[in-house]
Amino acid sequence: MLRWIMHIDLDAFFASIEQRDHPEWQGRPLVVGAAPSQRGVVATCSYEARRYGVRSAMPISQASQRLPDDAVYVRPRMAHYAAVSKQIMAALETISPVVEQASVDEAYLDVSGLERLIGPPGTIGRQAKRLIKHTVGLTASVGIGPNRLIAKLASEYRKPDGLMAVHPNEVQAFLDPMPISALRGIGPRTAPTLRQMGLERMVDIRQADPALLEKRLGLRLARAIISQAYGRGSDQVQPHSVRQSISKATTFEQDIVDPVRLRETLLWAAQEVGRPARREGLQGTTITLKIRLGNFKTLTRQRKLPAPTADDTVFYRQAWALYQESALAGKPVRLLGLGLSGWQHNAPSQGDLFDERPGPPEHVQTPRRVRLFQALDGISNKFGQNAITLGLRRKR
DNA sequence: TCTGGGGTCCTAGGACCC
DNA sequence: TCTGGGGTCCTAGGACCC
Ligand SMILES: [Mg+2]
Ligand SMILES: [Mg+2]
Numbered sequence: 001m002l003r004w005i006m007h008i009d010l011d012a013f014f015a016s017i018e019q020r021d022h023p024e025w026q027g028r029p030l031v032v033g034a035a036p037s038q039r040g041v042v043a044t045c046s047y048e049a050r051r052y053g054v055r056s057a058m059p060i061s062q063a064s065q066r067l068p069d070d071a072v073y074v075r076p077r078m079a080h081y082a083a084v085s086k087q088i089m090a091a092l093e094t095i096s097p098v099v100e101q102a103s104v105d106e107a108y109l110d111v112s113g114l115e116r117l118i119g120p121p122g123t124i125g126r127q128a129k130r131l132i133k134h135t136v137g138l139t140a141s142v143g144i145g146p147n148r149l150i151a152k153l154a155s156e157y158r159k160p161d162g163l164m165a166v167h168p169n170e171v172q173a174f175l176d177p178m179p180i181s182a183l184r185g186i187g188p189r190t191a192p193t194l195r196q197m198g199l200e201r202m203v204d205i206r207q208a209d210p211a212l213l214e215k216r217l218g219l220r221l222a223r224a225i226i227s228q229a230y231g232r233g234s235d236q237v238q239p240h241s242v243r244q245s246i247s248k249a250t251t252f253e254q255d256i257v258d259p260v261r262l263r264e265t266l267l268w269a270a271q272e273v274g275r276p277a278r279r280e281g282l283q284g285t286t287i288t289l290k291i292r293l294g295n296f297k298t299l300t301r302q303r304k305l306p307a308p309t310a311d312d313t314v315f316y317r318q319a320w321a322l323y324q325e326s327a328l329a330g331k332p333v334r335l336l337g338l339g340l341s342g343w344q345h346n347a348p349s350q351g352d353l354f355d356e357r358p359g360p361p362e363h364v365q366t367p368r369r370v371r372l373f374q375a376l377d378g379i380s381n382k383f384g385q386n387a388i389t390l391g392l393r394r395k396r
Numbered sequence: 397t398c399t400g401g402g403g404t405c406c407t408a409g410g411a412c413c414c
Numbered sequence: 415t416c417t418g419g420g421g422t423c424c425t426a427g428g429a430c431c432c
Contacts, residue, residue, distance in 0.1 A: 039398095040401095078401095188429090298427085
């Protein structure tokens with residue numbers, strides 16, 4: 001069944017909220033991110049700031065170099081943006097009950113079947129934009145297409161305040177001239193690999209040798225981008241998804257060596273992780289310590305606990321133990337944080353236990369040595385030891 | 397004028413199990 | 415006559431996305 005998927009992406013979300021809330025900042029270059037004198041980057045900036053070449057993820061020092069003196073710099077107010085986001089999502093649910101929040105400022109909607117109710121895809125998109133403008137006073141860019149990929153690319157196509165609908169028979173022509181950087185999963189690291197292969201645009205991916213792509217990118221990524229180049233993508237919109245992890249980290253204004261401050265920071269992070277975990281009723285089994293050293297080398301050390309927990313004290317103790325075991329004492333630390341993941345282990349389903357795996361084809365003879373192993377595989381003593389764990393197999 | 401923070405998913409190697 | 419071949423779990427690192 002052919003579906004219509006709509007992707008909605010708010011324009012310069014954080015910066016637009018700040019300008020909406022502070023009319024005196026409208027029309028001026030505005031940066032949401034670190035303070036210009038401090039360590040950090042641009043989270044989002046207004047379109048006025050983009051005219052000076054400022055972009056998300058740009059070091060704040062570089063941004064302030066480019067911008068005139070009347071530019072405004074503000075710290076992110078994440079809780080506020082999340083609240084605005086919630087208002088938007090709730091409003092969108094009046095258009096279609098099938099709304100998937102894809103990030104703080106993005107959503108996918110399945111709008112199939114709304115044509116008789118509202119009109120053609122473009123009309124549905126205009127209605128969504130009008131609704132958002134009316135509810136929170138912000139502009140959004142909207143893309144509509146036969147699947148998520150096309151909807152997403154369409155929403156990016158005419159930013160800001162954009163609207164674009166791509167019909168199934170237009171997909172290939174829409175896609176072919178796009179640069180490879182539009183591919184999901186191709187970023188600044190992988191794009192050069194493709195360019196070295198002479199692949200610049202989507203159409204080139206379609207015509208490339210799949211075997212060579214697999215060799216250079218790995219099986220999964222190669223398959224993913226080939227299917228994207230043909231315009232294929234999921235048309236499923238899933239309203240609820242379970243989060244996989246909770247984490248908290250901070251970059252110090254100056255690198256830290258003092259173990260007391262490191263411990264204080266881990267205690268803080270443990271509390272920041274524990275609070276939402278308990279609020280959401282989540283208990284984790286895996287603690288991850290994250291450290292970025294003064295030279296920007298980034299390490300993680302993780303440990304699986306015997307039982308799931310949401311206890312700050314356990315997080316803190318485990319994280320500190322991981323730090324001490326990491327032999328990093330005395331090295332300047334730029335960033336420190338910890339994460340929690342691995343919610344309650346899933347019990348194996350009946351299918352996992354009883355599904356038979358296919359045996360070898362009849363004409364393939366199992367070697368004598370393999371048959372010996374297979375016979376021994378089933379034999380173990382009361383300690384759970386068997387031929388292999390007892391050392392019949394040599395260690396490599 | 398350096399390089400945030402919160403996430404997701406993938407890869408790869410070794411241990412372990414059958 | 416060099417060392418089965420599946421699978422999962424655990425850990426570390428890394429790319430990517432917003
Ligand atoms: Mg956006
Ligand atoms: Mg976005």
